[in-house]
Amino acid sequence: MLKDNHGRRINYLRLAVTDRCNLRCFYCMPEEGLNWLSREELLTYEEMLRTCALLVKMGIEKIRITGGEPFVRKDLMKFLSALSKISGLNELTITTNGVLTAPLVPGLKKLGIKSVNLSLDTLDANRFFTITHRDEFNKVMETLDQLLKYDIEVKINAVVMDGKNTQDIIPMVEMTKDMPVSVRFIEEMPFNGEGHIYSGLKWDYIRILDEIKTKYPDVRKLQDEQYSTSYNYNIPGHKGDIGVIAAYSRTFCGTCNRIRITPEGVLKTCLYDGGVMNIKDLIRLGFSDDELKGKLQEAMNNRAKDGWEAERNRAFNDPAHESMATIGG
Incomplete structure (x- = not known):
């Protein structure tokens, strides 16, 4: 079992x-994009598989694949297939914006992917274009249907x-x-790659919930799962549920069970940290698995x-220089 110093x-x-x-979501990056990493700067699939297998042996049970948009990387499905075969990995999930995902859903099902997080900030096609600077709303909705x-x-x-x-909260x-x-509503964070000026949090998790209660005063609290980052609720008679994630307020840090690469x-x-070590550099310097385990611990x-x-x-001390695309969403 892998534990931290707390x-x-x-x-x-x-x-x-x-x-x-x-x-090109404005809250994530500038409209012109970022200075993308070169292929040599990226972890290779082989390096990722080695790292994941090692971490699973140390106690990691769940892996979520993120980006950027993960499906823009070539041969991702082959990588997911290899990753799904790691002994001891109990759960493999994906976060995607849905633009390229719809045709791949049958393949994801075959791989045993049981859960997908779909990024979708609005149900209005025009607002979608304003936020993302791309006319891809219909493809995202097709992914949801699939x-x-x-x-x-x-x-x-x-x-x-x-x-x-904010007018999309109730819809x-x-x-x-x-x-x-x-449906999980997330507080805006300052990781925007200097795409726009972050003026502070105006819609925190309390205000979001208050907005929901204007239409649904009977919304009821659910029992949150262990390690949950969201406060979860249900409206009587509804098939689904809602969650509010205090990503900027950081009220869930005391039970945080996750790390990022x-x-x-x-x-x-x-x-919110600036990175504590570079695993790729250690691998390419020839570190053994035992040496890597020592560094990770x-x-x-x-x-x-x-x-x-x-x-x-x-x-x-300014997270705005980073983008959510570079730190894993």
Whole structure:
């Protein structure tokens, strides 16, 4: 069992396979995109498989594949197939924006993928274009239809942004009436790759929930699962449920069970830290599995208590220089 210096069990890895994305969401990156990593700077699939297998032996039970948009990386399905065969890995999931995903859903089902997080910030095609700078709304909705058709659990991730999509909160809640989906509203974070000026949190998890209660005063609290990052609710008679994620308020840090690896191999023991070691560099220097295990455990032994401490300890104390595309969503 892998534990950190605060006694918290670490059993969940978020692995970003690419920093590239086929959308340009303004809260994530500038419209012109980022300075993309070269192929040589990325972890290879072989390096990722070795790292994941090692971490599973150390206690990781769940791996989520993220990006960027993971499906823009060539041969991802082959990698997912190999990853799914790692002995001891109990759960393999994916976060995607859905633009390329619909035709791949049958293959994901065959691989045993039981859950997919779908990023979708609005149900209005025009607002979708305004937020993402791309006309891909219909493809995303097609992915949603396919995931439901193949009985894959769907969690819809919607970042709530003042003046951009708050009018979508109630319509997205209404999706849960007839669809067995979980709609999760996420506080906006400052990781925007300098795409726009982050003016602070105006819609925190409390205000989001208050907005939901204006239409659904009978919304009821559900029992949150262990390690849950969301406060979860249900509206009587609805097939699905809703969640509110305090991603900026960081109220869930005390039970955090996750670590992240960026596309270039940087280990982040907290979303808000600046990275604690580069696994790719150690692999390419010839480190053995035992040596890598030692370095990984050392990182866990020096983990920040929470996101606020991690942010204070950053060498450059401004997360806005990073993009969610480069740190795994």
